Amino acid sequence: MSLLIYGLINSVILALYTVGFSLTYGISGLANFAHGALYILSGFVAWSLMNAAGLPFAVSGILAVLITAAIGFAFYWVLILRVRGIPLAELIVTFAAGVAILELMTWKGFYGLRYSLPVFVNGGVEIAGVGIDYQRLIVLASGLVLVIGLWLFVHHTRIGLAFRAMAQNERTALSIGIESDWIGALSLAFGAALAAIAAMVVLPLGVMESTIGYDVLIYALAVAIVGGLESTLGMIAGSFLIGYGQIAAARYIGAKWMVIVPLAAIVFVLSVKPSGIFGKFKELEERV
Amino acid sequence: MTKQEGYRKKRLDRGIKARSDTLFAVASWKEILYLMIPRFLPVAVLLLLPLFLGNYWNKVLVYACIYGLLALSWDFLASCGLFSLGQSLFFGVGAYIAGGLNYYFHLPPLITIPIATIAGGILCSALLTPVMRLRGVYFAMVTLILPLLLMKIIETTGVFGGTQGLSSLSGFPHEMLSIYIAVVGFLACLFLFRRIINTDYGLILRAIRDDDRSVMSGGINIYWRKSQALFIAGAAGGFAGALMTHHYQFLGMSVFALDYSILPVAAVALGGQGTFAGAAIGSMLLVPLSEALRALGGLRVAIYCGVLIVSIILLPEGFFHYLARKYHQFEKVVKIG
Amino acid sequence: MERSPHPFFKVEHLRKNFGGVLAVYNVSFELRQGEFLGVIGPNGSGKTTLVNLITGFVKPTSGKIFFKGKKITGKKPYTIAGLGIARTFQMVRLFYNLPAYKNLIIPLCSSRVKRLRGGRYGEKDDEAIDLLDDMGFERDSRVPYKDVGSLPHGYLKRLDLARAMALRPDILILDELFSGMSMSEVASTLPLIEKFNREGLTIIMIEHRLKELFRVVDRVMVLNFGEKIAEGTPDEVMQEDEVKKAYLGIDVEIPPREAV
Numbered sequence: 001m002s003l004l005i006y007g008l009i010n011s012v013i014l015a016l017y018t019v020g021f022s023l024t025y026g027i028s029g030l031a032n033f034a035h036g037a038l039y040i041l042s043g044f045v046a047w048s049l050m051n052a053a054g055l056p057f058a059v060s061g062i063l064a065v066l067i068t069a070a071i072g073f074a075f076y077w078v079l080i081l082r083v084r085g086i087p088l089a090e091l092i093v094t095f096a097a098g099v100a101i102l103e104l105m106t107w108k109g110f111y112g113l114r115y116s117l118p119v120f121v122n123g124g125v126e127i128a129g130v131g132i133d134y135q136r137l138i139v140l141a142s143g144l145v146l147v148i149g150l151w152l153f154v155h156h157t158r159i160g161l162a163f164r165a166m167a168q169n170e171r172t173a174l175s176i177g178i179e180s181d182w183i184g185a186l187s188l189a190f191g192a193a194l195a196a197i198a199a200m201v202v203l204p205l206g207v208m209e210s211t212i213g214y215d216v217l218i219y220a221l222a223v224a225i226v227g228g229l230e231s232t233l234g235m236i237a238g239s240f241l242i243g244y245g246q247i248a249a250a251r252y253i254g255a256k257w258m259v260i261v262p263l264a265a266i267v268f269v270l271s272v273k274p275s276g277i278f279g280k281f282k283e284l285e286e287r288v
Numbered sequence: 289m290t291k292q293e294g295y296r297k298k299r300l301d302r303g304i305k306a307r308s309d310t311l312f313a314v315a316s317w318k319e320i321l322y323l324m325i326p327r328f329l330p331v332a333v334l335l336l337l338p339l340f341l342g343n344y345w346n347k348v349l350v351y352a353c354i355y356g357l358l359a360l361s362w363d364f365l366a367s368c369g370l371f372s373l374g375q376s377l378f379f380g381v382g383a384y385i386a387g388g389l390n391y392y393f394h395l396p397p398l399i400t401i402p403i404a405t406i407a408g409g410i411l412c413s414a415l416l417t418p419v420m421r422l423r424g425v426y427f428a429m430v431t432l433i434l435p436l437l438l439m440k441i442i443e444t445t446g447v448f449g450g451t452q453g454l455s456s457l458s459g460f461p462h463e464m465l466s467i468y469i470a471v472v473g474f475l476a477c478l479f480l481f482r483r484i485i486n487t488d489y490g491l492i493l494r495a496i497r498d499d500d501r502s503v504m505s506g507g508i509n510i511y512w513r514k515s516q517a518l519f520i521a522g523a524a525g526g527f528a529g530a531l532m533t534h535h536y537q538f539l540g541m542s543v544f545a546l547d548y549s550i551l552p553v554a555a556v557a558l559g560g561q562g563t564f565a566g567a568a569i570g571s572m573l574l575v576p577l578s579e580a581l582r583a584l585g586g587l588r589v590a591i592y593c594g595v596l597i598v599s600i601i602l603l604p605e606g607f608f609h610y611l612a613r614k615y616h617q618f619e620k621v622v623k624i625g
Numbered sequence: 626m627e628r629s630p631h632p633f634f635k636v637e638h639l640r641k642n643f644g645g646v647l648a649v650y651n652v653s654f655e656l657r658q659g660e661f662l663g664v665i666g667p668n669g670s671g672k673t674t675l676v677n678l679i680t681g682f683v684k685p686t687s688g689k690i691f692f693k694g695k696k697i698t699g700k701k702p703y704t705i706a707g708l709g710i711a712r713t714f715q716m717v718r719l720f721y722n723l724p725a726y727k728n729l730i731i732p733l734c735s736s737r738v739k740r741l742r743g744g745r746y747g748e749k750d751d752e753a754i755d756l757l758d759d760m761g762f763e764r765d766s767r768v769p770y771k772d773v774g775s776l777p778h779g780y781l782k783r784l785d786l787a788r789a790m791a792l793r794p795d796i797l798i799l800d801e802l803f804s805g806m807s808m809s810e811v812a813s814t815l816p817l818i819e820k821f822n823r824e825g826l827t828i829i830m831i832e833h834r835l836k837e838l839f840r841v842v843d844r845v846m847v848l849n850f851g852e853k854i855a856e857g858t859p860d861e862v863m864q865e866d867e868v869k870k871a872y873l874g875i876d877v878e879i880p881p882r883e884a885v
Binding site for chain 3 (some may be wrong): 488489491492495498499501502503504505506507508509510
């Protein structure tokens with residue numbers, strides 16, 4: 001039973017890591033390798049607002065999400081726009097920017113026990129004989145809310161529909177008056193905001209460290225590779241596969257084997273179905 | 289833009305008019321020198337340099353060559369359309385093969401290095417072959433993540449010495465030998481890659497980058513070709529890793545670190561992609577620079593990234609193409625009138 | 626010619642959906658060796674998809690394709706090309722930063738050409754120039770050595786044809802070779818194709834220029850909305866009501882086939 005519950009929580013955390021990355025990629029075809037850096041950056045923004053400006057966590061958390069979104073937006077206009085359309089350059093710029101942010105934070109000394117975000121509600125509850133603290137339940141709930149909210153947003157709002165149009169055919173979208181650069185910038189802003197929201201709910205579970213940025217990027221990529229890019233279902237399947245796999249490995253083999261699970265999953269998926277479990281990789285097919 | 293009057297810049301070709309890829313019509317010593325100096329001068333300088341440099345800067349030179357090999361290997365993959373973010377995978381695999389063979393079986397460097405080169409190439413191409421069927425960012429994603437995961441695995445499971453690493457490996461019998469193996473290996477790799485990419489074999493690799501469907505319709509098995517390219521690039525990276533292991537006489541999981549992935553990419557971005565000379569120039573500039581910045585610690589990596597972003601945005605063609613243009617053309621200011 | 630038990634080339638109930646769109650629906654046909662088949666149909670009738678299905682660029686939803694008795698459905702494009710089915714592209718796919726003759730190096734490096742040459746590659750550059758000379762790129766002019774990017778469109782189409790011929794194919798599939806060519810370019814290319822056919826090459830030709838097509842083909846297949854609606858000699862096909870309907874408004878005069 002505890003395996004079931006902890007596996008679920010772990011899977012939802014992985015899904016939260018991935019959702020922003022996958023949203024940005026799905027809309028604008030931009031693989032944002034700075035995703036992990038934005039995640040941890042938002043945590044430090046919230047911490048600074050709380051400790052330097054003395055704001056309560058609720059306010060600083062919301063501000064941190066907005067600030068991270070603004071950073072993502074600015075990141076697109078200042079850097080990505082200049083290299084848009086050159087896959088190699090896009091890749092290098094996002095990756096280099098991410099590493100630069102992380103290394104600057106490490107250099108500034110953002111690690112250690114004093115950096116942590118408070119939990120929303122203290123205490124815990126016992127479900128079916130397994131003790132869970134409230135924060136983990138909040139993680140579960142927010143994961144659920146995010147996925148459903150995202151679906152509603154993408155399918156039922158104007159901007160969401162514009163996103164989908166962009167993802168399907170950039171030229172046609174352009175010709176009906178959807179501006180590609182605005183959508184690209186917005187997609188990055190939304191991806192960054194999702195990373196920040198994930199950070200706000202997940203980070204209180206532990207200590208903040210700038211190196212977490214790399215881990216988040218690794219897990220987000222692993223989930224995206226295993227599940228298949230561009231597919232929400234794949235993202236969920238990928239996080240559950242790796243999430244439960246890790247908890248099971250920790251339980252039955254030993255905690256240190258947890259890290260092998262993503263690697264094993266990647267190697268396995270690549271050798272069986274390289275485009276991921278739910279990957280719809282049509283690029284090799286030529287349309288009429 | 290304001291209306292400019294009076295003067296404008298005019299570009300003229302300085303070169304020999306009958307210049308082509310394979311054929312030179314050379315008429316005088318001056319023209320021979322014109323063609324040969326950019327090729328032979330850097331080689332001569334690199335070969336003579338170890339004799340004049342001190343101990344410390346010789347070490348820097350070896351690093352520059354090792355990073356240069358990684359940059360060449362990256363450039364080679366990029367030439368057939370595979371953009372990697374994990375040159376440290378090749379590097380680390382080569383390093384661990386060489387180090388492992390030396391530590392557990394006590395084989396001398398002159399045997400472990402060739403084995404690590406070949407086996408590293410085979411292992412990397414086998415590992416990455418499934419990814420090649422996918423295009424775009426997949427290859428970059430997988431190459432980025434594999435070395436980081438391998439590092440985590442070594443850290444937590446403690447295989448190959450874990451976080452402690454394997455120490456007191458055997459070095460080269462002579463200091464100069466190790467320097468010259470690095471320098472000659474680097475130069476050989478540079479000229480070999482330049483030669484390969486200009487043959488028909490290289491032409492097909494470049495064609496795969498530009499339009500893989502067209503190449504497939506010519507009856508060419510593109511996946512097999514890409515595996516071969518991966519093997520070549522992996523072997524170059526593995527050689528660099530093995531060299532580094534024996535040079536340091538120590539092997540740790542840091543060989544999978546991001547440094548070995550980022551710096552080569554930064555070097556190529558700075559020097560210019562597609563010619564290998566750009567990769568070589570880039571690493572010869574960046575590595576000494578990063579040694580000078582050693583005191584800054586972690587900030588160095590941030591600086592590489594800064595260099596990378598700035599050079600991609602401001603000088604997308606790279607330093608080498610810029611230099612080549614300046615060498616073959618001259619500008620003069622002429623009056624508009 | 627000895628009749629083998631298998632037809633030379635055969636397509637059985639081929640079908641392809643793109644999402645909900647039926648691009649090719651239940652198409653079957655056969656080819657004899659040396660035959661010249663024309664495929665016509667209005668825009669969007671699935672002609673190019675049919676080519677992509679045969680050459681392996683698109684996987685069929687269902688159906689089978691046989692070549693010399695062997696099933697080739699689901700094989701990779703390069704395997705199919707290696708078996709001897711070469712194609713040209715409607716939108717030429719050439720390498721614009723290479724000299725024209727270097728574009729032919731790619732098929733000349735394939736294992737098929739090596740096998741047909743008896744296990745070794747020849748002087749590829751010379752061979753490429755020879756092939757281009759056959760296609761009307763004068764050997765002594767500078768045209769074969771020019772970068773593809775600087776050649777006019779008609780040359781690009783013929784270069785694409787040369788690229789397909791360099792593979793020494795058994796079946797040549799021409800996907801709207803003449804689109805974008807001028808009348809005089811068509812007039813000079815058509816005899817080339819007829820010559821290939823006379824020398825025994827099996828050809829499938831997809832074309833909008835019915836007049837030129839009908840002059841050279843043995844048989845015509847008409848596609849509409851992905852379905853085969855008629856097959857036969859040009860005269861037979863154009864008599865059918867459905868074909869007339871599909872081509873409503875297009876009046877085609879069928880010239881008598883020239884004696885060969």
